Amino acid sequence: MGNQLDTSLTPIIDRHRxxxxxxxQILREVQDQTGWLSPEVLSWIADAIAWPRARVESTAGFYxxxxxxxLGQYRILWSDNITDRMLGSQDLMQAMCRxxxxxxxxxxxxxxxxxxxxxxxxxxxxxxxxLVNYRAMPGITLERVDKIVHLVRNRVPLAEWPAxxxxxxxxxxxxxxxxxxxxxxxxxLSAALARGPETMLTEVxxxxxRGRGGAGFGTALKWEACRQAEGSQRYLVCNADEGEPGTxxxxxxxxxxxxxxxxGMTIAGHAIGATxxxxxxxxxxxxxxxxxxxxxxxxxxxxLLGRNILGTPFNFDIExxxxxxxxxxxxxxxxxxxxxxxxxxxxxxxxFPVVRGYREQPTAVNNVETLASTCLIAARGGDWFAAIGxxxxxxxxxxxxxxxxxxPGIYEYPFGVTVxxxxxxxxxxxxxxxxISGAAGxxxxxxxxxxxxxxxxxxxxxxxxxxxxxRDMFEVARNFVHFFAHESCGFCTPCRVGTAxxxxxxxxIAAGQGSPYDINEMFKLHRLMQGTSHCGLGNSATTALFDxxxxxxxxxxxxxxxxxxxPGFDLDLAxxxxxxxxGRDDPGAHLSQEDKT
Numbered sequence: 001m002g003n004q005l006d007t008s009l010t011p012i013i014d015r016h017r018x019x020x021x022x023x024x025q026i027l028r029e030v031q032d033q034t035g036w037l038s039p040e041v042l043s044w045i046a047d048a049i050a051w052p053r054a055r056v057e058s059t060a061g062f063y064x065x066x067x068x069x070x071l072g073q074y075r076i077l078w079s080d081n082i083t084d085r086m087l088g089s090q091d092l093m094q095a096m097c098r099x100x101x102x103x104x105x106x107x108x109x110x111x112x113x114x115x116x117x118x119x120x121x122x123x124x125x126x127x128x129x130x131l132v133n134y135r136a137m138p139g140i141t142l143e144r145v146d147k148i149v150h151l152v153r154n155r156v157p158l159a160e161w162p163a164x165x166x167x168x169x170x171x172x173x174x175x176x177x178x179x180x181x182x183x184x185x186x187x188x189l190s191a192a193l194a195r196g197p198e199t200m201l202t203e204v205x206x207x208x209x210r211g212r213g214g215a216g217f218g219t220a221l222k223w224e225a226c227r228q229a230e231g232s233q234r235y236l237v238c239n240a241d242e243g244e245p246g247t248x249x250x251x252x253x254x255x256x257x258x259x260x261x262x263x264g265m266t267i268a269g270h271a272i273g274a275t276x277x278x279x280x281x282x283x284x285x286x287x288x289x290x291x292x293x294x295x296x297x298x299x300x301x302x303x304l305l306g307r308n309i310l311g312t313p314f315n316f317d318i319e320x321x322x323x324x325x326x327x328x329x330x331x332x333x334x335x336x337x338x339x340x341x342x343x344x345x346x347x348x349x350x351x352f353p354v355v356r357g358y359r360e361q362p363t364a365v366n367n368v369e370t371l372a373s374t375c376l377i378a379a380r381g382g383d384w385f386a387a388i389g390x391x392x393x394x395x396x397x398x399x400x401x402x403x404x405x406x407x408p409g410i411y412e413y414p415f416g417v418t419v420x421x422x423x424x425x426x427x428x429x430x431x432x433x434x435x436i437s438g439a440a441g442x443x444x445x446x447x448x449x450x451x452x453x454x455x456x457x458x459x460x461x462x463x464x465x466x467x468x469x470x471r472d473m474f475e476v477a478r479n480f481v482h483f484f485a486h487e488s489c490g491f492c493t494p495c496r497v498g499t500a501x502x503x504x505x506x507x508x509i510a511a512g513q514g515s516p517y518d519i520n521e522m523f524k525l526h527r528l529m530q531g532t533s534h535c536g537l538g539n540s541a542t543t544a545l546f547d548x549x550x551x552x553x554x555x556x557x558x559x560x561x562x563x564x565x566x567p568g569f570d571l572d573l574a575x576x577x578x579x580x581x582x583g584r585d586d587p588g589a590h591l592s593q594e595d596k597t
Contacts, residue, residue, distance in 0.1 A: 005044045008033060013048045020049040021359070023059050023341030024324055027066055037068050055342075062343035062489075063324035064118065065134060065283045074113040074152050077131040081120035081245045082479040083402045083465060089128035092145055093117070099149045113152050119327060119483060120245040121284045124402035124465070125171045125409050133158055134286050137165050166287065170252045171409030174425060176396045177376060177388060178260075178369070179412050185259045186304050188375035192267040193312050195378070197227070200271045204374065206382030208394040213239060213330075213367035214437055214461035215536075219374070222364055226272045226354040229362035234274040237358060237365040238265050239335055241282045243327040244438030245483060246463035249398040250368040252410050254281070254288050257372060258295045262318060264371030266305065267378050269316045272364050277318040280335050283325045292320055327487035331535050332365040333357075334489070345491045346535035369398055369462070389415030393454040401426045403466035411464075413453065420449040428466050433473060433552070438463035439480040440540035443473075443547035473552040474559060477545050478506045484541040495538030498529040502545065512561050519556060522549060 012029045016022040026045060031037055037060050046053040060066045067075075078084070078093040093104065097115050102108045105116045123129035126138035132148075135158065144165070151161055172179060192200050205220035226234060238261065242250040253261055265277045281289065296318055299305045307315045326344045329335045333347035336358050357363025373395055377385050386394045393415035399422060402408045406427025413422070423431055434444045436453075437460040444451065444458075451458050467476060485503040490496045502525055505518045526542040533539045549556060579589050 005041065009041075009044065010048075013045070018049050019341075020051045020055075021340045023049065023051070023056065024063070024338055025321060026341075027060055028322060028324060031066060035073075036070050037066055039068075042068070059341060059343055062345075063283075063326050065323075065325035070107065070111060071114045072107050072112050073155065074158075075131075075133055076113065076115045076148075077118040077121075077134075078115070079119075079121040079123065079127060079129045079131075080117040080479075080483075081124055081127070082476055083124040083246060084120075084127040084129060085475075085479065086403065086471070087128045089140070092128055092140055092142060095142060096145045096149060099145070100152065112155070118325070119487060120243065120247075122242055122248045122251050122282070123168065124246050124248055124400065126169060127402075131284065132161075134283065135166060136168060136284065136287050138168060168251075168255070168287070170256055171407075172252065172256075173401070173407055173409040174411040174413065176412040176414060178373060178396055178398065179257070179410070181260065181376060183260070183375060183379055185263065185299065185302065186310065188378040189263050189266055189304060190310055192270060192378040193310060193314060197271050197273065200267065200378065201227070203377050203382035204271070207377045207385035208382075208392075209370065209373060209377060209385065210393070210455060211367055212369035212373065212397070212462070214244075214440075214459065216455045216459050219366065219370060222354055222366070223268065223272050225352075226362045226364040229355045231361040233276070233359075233361050234272050235358045235361060235363040236265055236269040236272060236274045236277040237332075237335065237339070237363055238277065238279045238368060238371055239330065239332060239365050240285070240368050241280050241323050241330045241335060242285070242368070243282055243330050243487075244440060244461055244463055245480070246400060246402055246435065246438045246465040247461055248400045248402075249410055249462045251285060251288070253368050253372055253398075254285065254292060258292055259299070260372045260375050261368055262295065262299060263304070264374040265318055266309070266316050267374050268364065268366060268371055270314055272362075274364075275315050275317070277316065278339060278358070279318060279320045280329070280339060281320055281322050282329075283323040286322060289320065289322060296320070326489070327483075328489045328535075328537055331537065334535070335365065336363065343489070345489045346537075348534075367461075390452075390454050390456065392456045397453055397460070398462050399453070399460070399464045400462050401464045401466070404428060404431065404468040404471070405466050415454045416452050418450055418452055419444060419458070422453070422464060423449065423466065426466070428468070430468050431466050432469040432471070433467045433476075433548075435465040435467070435476070435544060436460045436463065438465075439483050439544055440537070441543065443477075443544050443551065445551040472555060473548050474509070474555040477548040478510060480544045481506045484537070488537065488541070492532075492534035492538060494529050494532040495534065495541060498525050498533075498538065499541055501525060502542065509556065509559050512559065514556075514560050516560065519549065519553075522546075 016026050042056050046056040107114045121129045123138045128140045129138045209219040210216040240250050269277050305317055329338045329344040331346050334344040338344040353363045389395050396412050396414050399411045401411055436442045481502045485499040488495050488499045508514050526546045529538050
C-alpha cells in the first residue's frame with residue numbers, strides 16, 4: 001500500500017514543493033484522489049512534508065470539508081442558513097433522507113451516500129441550496145430531490161448530472177460606481193503605476209476608503225503600516241472567505257468582476273511593496289476556482305501579472321488558496337494560520353498582521369470589495385471617490401439582499417442609503433425585522449428602518465436579511481445561536497462554552513421547558529462573551545441574540561411554560577435514543593407523569 005501511495009500521491013506533494021505550509025491545499029487534493037483521509041494517508045503526508053503526524057491530523061480534523069472516515073461516493077450537504085430554512089430546506093432534506101433510507105449525518109448502509117447540514121453556502125438569493133461533493137447547486141425543489149435520489153441510486157457520476165442544475169446566477173439588481181465601473185483590464189493598474197506607490201497611498205488616503213469586510217478600518221492606514229514595517233518580504237492577501245450568513249456579494253465580484261479584483265490586488269501590492277498576493281477563496285466557492293485560475297493566466301499573458309508588469313520594473317503574481325469549511329477563517333489572523341497549513345485559530349494580537357503576518361512577514365489583508373474599489377481610486381482619483389457617499393463613509397456599498405423580498409440579489413448604493421429604501425427597491429412586503437451584517441450583525445425592528453447604511457450609523461459587511469411579520473424571530477435567533485456554537489473554533493473558553501450554553505438554553509426554551517431565568521442567563525452570557533472572548537467571533541456571537549431578545553422579547557416569552565425556574569433535564573426525552581434503537585415508542589416505553597416527579 002505504501003508504494004501505491006508513493007505512486008499516486010507523490011505528484012501532489014511535489015507540486016506543492018513538499019511545503020507543510022501548503023498543507024490545506026495538499027489535504028484537499030489528496031482527499032479528491034483517495035476519497036477520504038485515512039490514518040495511513042495522513043501518516044504518509046506527514047512523512048512527505050516532514051511534519052509530526054499530530055500536526056497533520058490536527059489540521060485535517062479542524063476543517064469541516066476534510067473527513068477522516070469514509071463518507072460515501074456522494075456527500076450531500078444542505079445549507080442550514082435561516083433563509084434556506086425559510087424556503088423549506090429542512091423538509092426537503094428530510095424528504096431526501098426518507099427516499100434514500102438513511103438518517104441525516106449517517107452514511108448509508110452500502111457506503112454510497114451521506115446527507116447532512118452545513119452552514120451558509122453563499123447562495124441565499126437562490127436557495128434552498130446544497131453542495132454535492134462540494135459542488136454548489138441552487139434552487140432545490142421536491143422534484144429535483146427525486147431526480148437527485150434517482151441519480152445517486154444509479155451511481156451516475158457527478159460529471160454526467162445536468163449542467164443547468166449547477167448554474168449560479170449573479171442576480172445583480174442595482175448597479176452604481178463599482179458594478180458599473182466602465183474600466184478595461186489594465187486601465188486602473190496603468191494609472192496606479194504611473195502615480196507610484198507613495199502617490200497612490202496618498203490618493204487612497206484622500207479617498208477615505210475603509211474596509212468593506214465589516215470592520216471599516218482605514219485602508220490607507222493599513223497599507224502604510226505594512227509598507228513601513230520591517231521585513232524581508234511583504235504579502236498582500238485578499239480575504240474571499242465570505243462565510244457570514246446572508247452574504248454573497250464577493251461571490252458575484254469573483255464570478256463576473258474577477259479582473260477588477262485581481263487588478264485591485266496588484267495595485268495594493270505595488271503600494272505596499274509586495275511581490276506576492278494570495279487569494280483565500282472559501283471552500284463553498286470551489287466552483288469558481290477554474291475560471292479564476294484562467295483569468296490569472298490570461299492576465300499574465302497580457303502583461304498585467306508576473307515580471308515587469310506593463311513594461312515597468314514591478315513584479316507581482318497571485319496564487320489562489322482554497323479554504324475547507326471554517327467560518328472563523330474570515331478573521332484575518334485565522335486566515336493566515338490556514339494559509340500556513342494550520343488549523344484556522346485566531347492569533348494573539350499584537351503583533352498585528354501588518355507587522356508579522358503570513359510567514360512572519362508584514363501582510364496586508366483586505367476584503368474582495370475593498371480591493372475592487374481601489375481600481376476606481378486609481379483610475380479617477382481620491383477626491384472623486386470621496387465625493388460619493390457620506391462624509392465618513394466614502395464610495396458605495398454592495399448589499400446581499402435575501403429573505404422575504406420579491407427580488408433577492410445584489411444591490412449597490414452610495415453610502416447613506418436608508419434601510420427603508422433598500423426594502424422598497426427589493427420588494428419587501430410588511431417586514432418586521434432586518435438582520436444587518438449576518439449572524440454577527442445588528443437586528444433592526446421596523447421603527448429603525450430610516451437608519452442609514454454607513455459606518456457612522458449601520459456598518460455592515462453586506463448581508464441584508466429580511467423577515468416579514470409571519471416569521472418567528474425566536475427561530476431566527478435560534479438558528480444564529482446554533483451557527484455560532486457549530487463554528488466556534490474552541491480556542492478560548494468564553495466563546496467555546498458560551499456558544500454551547502446559549503444553544504442549550506435556546507433549545508430548552510424551544511422544547512417548552514424555559515423560564516425567565518434562562519433569558520436572564522443569555523443576557524449575562526452576552527455581557528461576558530463581549531468582554532472576554534479572544535477574537536471577533538466570540539465578541540459578536542451574541543449580538544443578534546441580544547438584539548432579538550431586546551426588540552422581540554414576546555417571541556421568547558410566549559414559549560415560556562412557567563414564570564418560575566424549571567429543570568432543563570427531561571429524563572423521558574433523554575431516553576428517546578434508546579427507544580429509537582429498540583424500535584419501541586409505545587406508552588410502556590415512556591415514563592409516566594409519576595415517574596417524572
